[in-house]
Amino acid sequence: PLLVADIKALPRPSVNVTAAGYVSLFYGMMKKEVFLQITNTQYIFWIRGRFFLFDALLKVHASYGSLQSASFGVYGHLSTAWMAEIAKKVRDIIDEAAKAATKKIQSAQQAVNSKQKDYDRVVKSLQNEQKKLEAVKSKFDDAVRVLQPNHAIDLNLSHDQSA
Numbered sequence: 001p002l003l004v005a006d007i008k009a010l011p012r013p014s015v016n017v018t019a020a021g022y023v024s025l026f027y028g029m030m031k032k033e034v035f036l037q038i039t040n041t042q043y044i045f046w047i048r049g050r051f052f053l054f055d056a057l058l059k060v061h062a063s064y065g066s067l068q069s070a071s072f073g074v075y076g077h078l079s080t081a082w083m084a085e086i087a088k089k090v091r092d093i094i095d096e097a098a099k100a101a102t103k104k105i106q107s108a109q110q111a112v113n114s115k116q117k118d119y120d121r122v123v124k125s126l127q128n129e130q131k132k133l134e135a136v137k138s139k140f141d142d143a144v145r146v147l148q149p150n151h152a153i154d155l156n157l158s159h160d161q162s163a
Contacts, residue, residue, distance in 0.1 A: 014040050023047070041065040054078040 006016040019036045032049035046059040059075040 016040075050082075051078070053080070053082060055081045 002018070002020040004016075004018040006014075008014045015038065017036075017038045019034075021034060023032045023034050032047050034047045035045065037044040041063060043062040043064070044060070046057065048055075048057045050056070055078070057075075057077040059073075061071075061073045061075075063069060063071045
């Protein structure tokens with residue numbers, strides 16, 4: 001809070017009182033900034049703060065130097081700056097969620113790539129073993145051909161000679 005009082009008696013009497021600070025209502029749920037200035041010739045008052053869903057400003061100005069120049073004015077302004085705040089918060093939340101999702105996707109992609117490399121190594125190893133097996137089979141087939149006589153072998157192993 002600020003309170004300034006400037007009161008003069010000489011050479012000409014004058015008054016200048018300025019007060020500024022905050023007003024808190026409803027146990028601090030509504031907090032308003034206020035300003036009040038009173039001089040010999042004018043009165044200025046304004047209050048600013050959140051009013052429901054709006055940022056609000058109310059100004060009252062009165063001049064009273066003489067009856068011919070007396071004036072009075074009221075100015076009010078409501079703005080929806082809160083919408084920009086909410087939109088920014090929503091964007092920030094979406095950005096954070098996107099970053100987290102991107103990290104998880106990258107991690108999953110790395111795991112898939114690692115498993116693909118493992119799979120490729122296993123396939124290559126199996127292909128090499130298959131080639132070795134085919135080479136052994138080929139040698140075995142060659143050995144069987146060498147051992148086979150040029151004519152058919154009678155494999156009838158029964159002791160019956162009558163046949």
